[in-house]
Amino acid sequence: MNPIVREIAERAADLLRVPVARVEGVLAPPREESLGDYTIPCFAFAKELRRSPQEIAAELASALEELSSVERAEAAGPYVNITVDRPRLLAHILGQVLREGEGYGSSGEGRGKTIVIDYSSPNIARPFTIAHMRTTVLGHSLKRIYEHLGYRVVGVNHLGDWGTQFGALIAAYKRWGVRERVERENVYELFRLYVRFHEEAKQDPSLEEEGRAWFKRLEEGDPEARELWQWFVDLSWQVFQRYYEILGIEFEEVRGESAYRDRTGPLIQELLEKGIAKESRGAVIVPLEDSEDGKDDKEEPPLLLRKSDGTTLYATRDLAAAIYHYETYRFHKKLYVVDAGQSLHFKQLFKALEKMGYPWAKDLVHVAFGVVLFEEQRMSTRAGRVVFFEDVLNQAVERIRQIIEQAEKKTDLTEEEKERVAQDVGVGAIVYANLSRSRLQNIHFRWDEVLSFEGRSGPYLQYTHARLAGVLRKYGREIPQAPDCAALSQLQEVALAKKLEQFPSRVQSAAREYDPFLLSDYLYDLALATNKFYDSCRVLGEPSEVEGARIALVYAAKTVLKKGLELLGMKAPEKM
RNA sequence: GCGCCCGUAGCUCAGUGGAUAGAGCGCUGGCCUCCGGAGCCAGAGGUCGCAGGUUCAAAUCCUGCCGGGCGUACCA
Numbered sequence: 001m002n003p004i005v006r007e008i009a010e011r012a013a014d015l016l017r018v019p020v021a022r023v024e025g026v027l028a029p030p031r032e033e034s035l036g037d038y039t040i041p042c043f044a045f046a047k048e049l050r051r052s053p054q055e056i057a058a059e060l061a062s063a064l065e066e067l068s069s070v071e072r073a074e075a076a077g078p079y080v081n082i083t084v085d086r087p088r089l090l091a092h093i094l095g096q097v098l099r100e101g102e103g104y105g106s107s108g109e110g111r112g113k114t115i116v117i118d119y120s121s122p123n124i125a126r127p128f129t130i131a132h133m134r135t136t137v138l139g140h141s142l143k144r145i146y147e148h149l150g151y152r153v154v155g156v157n158h159l160g161d162w163g164t165q166f167g168a169l170i171a172a173y174k175r176w177g178v179r180e181r182v183e184r185e186n187v188y189e190l191f192r193l194y195v196r197f198h199e200e201a202k203q204d205p206s207l208e209e210e211g212r213a214w215f216k217r218l219e220e221g222d223p224e225a226r227e228l229w230q231w232f233v234d235l236s237w238q239v240f241q242r243y244y245e246i247l248g249i250e251f252e253e254v255r256g257e258s259a260y261r262d263r264t265g266p267l268i269q270e271l272l273e274k275g276i277a278k279e280s281r282g283a284v285i286v287p288l289e290d291s292e293d294g295k296d297d298k299e300e301p302p303l304l305l306r307k308s309d310g311t312t313l314y315a316t317r318d319l320a321a322a323i324y325h326y327e328t329y330r331f332h333k334k335l336y337v338v339d340a341g342q343s344l345h346f347k348q349l350f351k352a353l354e355k356m357g358y359p360w361a362k363d364l365v366h367v368a369f370g371v372v373l374f375e376e377q378r379m380s381t382r383a384g385r386v387v388f389f390e391d392v393l394n395q396a397v398e399r400i401r402q403i404i405e406q407a408e409k410k411t412d413l414t415e416e417e418k419e420r421v422a423q424d425v426g427v428g429a430i431v432y433a434n435l436s437r438s439r440l441q442n443i444h445f446r447w448d449e450v451l452s453f454e455g456r457s458g459p460y461l462q463y464t465h466a467r468l469a470g471v472l473r474k475y476g477r478e479i480p481q482a483p484d485c486a487a488l489s490q491l492q493e494v495a496l497a498k499k500l501e502q503f504p505s506r507v508q509s510a511a512r513e514y515d516p517f518l519l520s521d522y523l524y525d526l527a528l529a530t531n532k533f534y535d536s537c538r539v540l541g542e543p544s545e546v547e548g549a550r551i552a553l554v555y556a557a558k559t560v561l562k563k564g565l566e567l568l569g570m571k572a573p574e575k576m
Numbered sequence: 577g578c579g580c581c582c583g584u585a586g587c588u589c590a591g592u593g594g595a596u597a598g599a600g601c602g603c604u605g606g607c608c609u610c611c612g613g614a615g616c617c618a619g620a621g622g623u624c625g626c627a628g629g630u631u632c633a634a635a636u637c638c639u640g641c642c643g644g645g646c647g648u649a650c651c652a
Contacts, residue, residue: 031595041594043632053632078632079595123652163652257652283650300579300648307650314652341646343580370581371646378646403614425614436600437589440581442645444588449601453614456589456600463614471611521590524599535607535616554611576614 002092002501004069004084005038015063016045016056033495036072036083043078053078086494090485093501097556098481102563105504110151113332116325117143117153120249121338123160124236124256125169125190128243128389130430130445131372131379137434138369139337140249140569141516148567149511154329155249158321159256161233163314165194167215170228171207172197174214187239190232212309219261219311233258243389247427248569260320264312267320268305276355282308286352303348318349326360333363335514340368340440367514370442379445387445389430396426399451400459404576413575424571425459431570432458435520456524461565462573464527464534468558469574471539475551483552487545492533496557499529503560507567516568523564530557 001024009027013020023040030039040060042053049056057075064073064082072083097104119139122132143153172193173182182189201207218225233256244250268284271277277286285302305316325334336346346366353361371378379386400422404411413421433450437443453459488494506522539550562572 026594028594035595039595043594046632077595160652164650165652168651281649285649302649304649309650311650313650339646340581342652344647345652347580368581373645400614407612407614441589442582446588449588452601454601455614457614459614460600463612467612467615469612474611517590521599528599531615532617534611538611540611575612 002089004089004092007067007069008038008064008082008084011064011067012040012060015060016049018045018048029498030079030081033491035076036081037086037089037498038082038084040080040082041078042080086489087485090488090494090497091483093497094483094485094552094556097500097559098479098552101559104560104563105507106148106150107504107508108150109508110146110149114152114154114329115146116156116329116331116334117146117337118156118158118321118335119143119337120244120251121156121158121160122240123165124240125166125187125194125232126236127187127191127239129379129386130374130389130392131386133389133430133434134369134372134443135337135339136247136249137431137569138367138439138516139335140247141431141435141519141567142335142337142367142511142514144567144569145507145511145516145519148507148563151332154252154325154331156325157251157254157256159233159237159254159258161229161236161256162258162261162317164212164215164311166229166232167213167218168197168208168211169194169232170214170218170225171210173228182235186235190235212311216309216311246393246423247431248571255321257314257317257321260317260324261312263320263324264305264316267323268312268316271305271356274356276352277305286348286355288348288351288355301344301348303352315345315349318345319352322349322353322364323358326358331360331363333365335365335367337367337369339371341371342366343368365514367439369439372443372445374445376444392430392450393426395447396429396451397422400425400429400453403453411575417575421573421576424573425453425462425576428458428462428565428570429453430458431568432461432520435516435568436524438517439515458570459576461523461527461561462570462576464530465558465561465565465572466574466576467534468530468554468561471554472551472558473574474540475554479555480548480552483549484545485549487549488553490533490537492529492536493550493553496526496529496533496553499526500556500560503564510567519564520568523561523568526557526561526564530561533557 005027009020009023013023022044026041026044027038030036042056042060045056046053054075054077057078057080060080061073061075064070064080069085069088070082071085074081117139120132120136122128139155143155146153169190176196177193197207197211214225218229268277271286272284277284280302283304284306285304287302288300303315304313306312322334325331338346343366350361350364353364373379374385374387377385401418404413404418404422429450434443436456488497502522506519510516510518537550539547539554541547542550565572
């Protein structure tokens with residue numbers, strides 16, 4: 001909160017004899033910019049003061065008008081609309097951004113705290129699809145946001161490299177696999193084998209049995225099963241790493257489900273001995289029904305730890321992983337960035353850990369998100385109804401190459417730079433598309449939408465940044481550290497500066513709500529304000545007071561835009 | 577059946593108690609002798625799923641219903 005707003009709130013609170021926080025709670029920007037900078041709706045104070053809101057507003061208006069930082073304060077019915085001393089406000093905002101630079105919007109709230117984020121965590125032996133992008137991009141952005149707030153963040157890639165499905169894959173490979181083809185086509189061939197397995201299993205259910213049997217052999221350490229499995233893992237990881245490199249993602253910990261295979265046995269033993277788990281229908285479960293008064297008409301499904309064939313499940317390994325992560329990192333919080341369809345799983349998991357007496361169970365958060373739909377249906381890897389990430393990326397990059405070539409303005413980019421830019425912007429389009437709606441919304445994947453780079457899109461934000469970079473390049477001198485803000489009197493200048501002021505609180509909201517959308521939404525508004533300013537206010541060649549003030553504004557906007565893009569996991573090219 | 581999520585403009589989505597509900601796409605019409613037109617400006621387009629209730633004030637909170645998605649013990 002800036003000092004001007006604080007002064008206003010304190011004065012008003014003093015006058016009304018209410019806590020400052022009450023005033024700050026209702027103080028907001030007005031409905032329309034032309035009404036002023038801030039407004040205080042006075043309804044909330046009417047009852048206790050036994051006066052009409054209109055009366056209160058009138059009194060506040062005349063009192064606030066006397067503050068030196070207030071330019072104008074007028075009552076509009078029950079509202080007080082306040083216009084502040086703009087040069088002072090802008091000097092405060094610009095001063096802060098110029099002083100803090102890339103550190104603007106950071107804070108010490110995370111000092112000494114560790115956050116573990118489990119994200120991306122793809123299943124091996126399958127190509128990345130556009131559906132995998134949601135967890136990858138969300139988790140990555142959350143990671144950068146928390147880091148900006150001073151947290152130590154451990155990005156965990158909990159690879160899906162264990163489970164019945166690998167029994168199925170081994171069975172499929174044993175039946176139809178060709179080594180050379182797998183080596184050549186990698187995950188795409190493994191994926192084909194997997195799909196074929198499920199298709200043929202529809203006709204011949206004994207295949208499922210065969211798959212389960214292979215998984216059992218795998219869990220028991222059968223050398224042939226292990227060897228094939230390791231081969232699949234190595235091949236897959238090679239491909240995944242390339243994708244992560246393109247996306248600019250690095251993990252602090254890559255530790256698949258298989259890493260916990262030796263912990264699950266003892267864990268199940270312990271739970272049985274403590275009476276937390278029990279045998280039921282041949283399997284081992286943790287009952288979770290909260291039967292306080294014996295009425296279990298709700299009948300919550302239990303958490304399954306071991307199947308009747310003796311093999312473990314996803315949940316067993318997740319349990320072991322949570323304990324491992326707490327022991328290793330003593331986390332402040334652990335976030336699971338996993339689609340909303342798994343809500344029950346996490347509810348069960350957290351409850352089971354609570355039953356086990358771990359106080360940190362309350363620090364586990366399922367950061368749920370909506371699924372990506374294709375042709376109005378959920379993508380299904382098994383059914384083969386998927387869009388591969390690589391295809392989307394290639395098309396996006398190709399589209400951008402064309403746009404660069406067709407640009408009217410002669411581009412001075414070298415061929416190498418063009419490639420770089422095409423990739424950065426292509427990735428940006430995909431990333432932004434995944435962060436451009438609140439996380440619980442499903443996303444309808446449409447080619448024309450992802451390949452549209454106009455309006456609200458990743459490239460729009462990057463383009464805005466590149467324009468500002470262009471102005472700064474041409475200016476070519478030191479940015480004035482104490483610009484004359486009285487020279488910034490245009491509506492668009494004030495609006496842009498006020499937008500810049502919101503950045504820190506938006507970063508915090510995004511962290512608090514575990515939703516980078518809150519940041520991406522803000523960045524679009526910021527880019528819009530920037531373009532409006534750019535369109536109506538010329539910078540270079542203006543009288544020196546104006547030019548100096550405007551270039552400082554340009555610099556501040558570019559700095560925030562760049563930082564914001566980075567927090568979303570996007571590049572901010574200087575030229576494009 | 578039960579649980580969670582969603583329902584706002586033709587389409588995709590913001591807005592979760594405060595003034596006349598906002599964007600993008602699409603549609604109509606404007607703006608480059610001037611810092612990058614991947615841009616800017618203007619216009620048309622909405623009984624905020626329905627019905628009650630709480631409140632000075634409801635798209636927003638509560639209750640019920642309708643429609644859609646997901647989940648609901650041996651997949652991950």
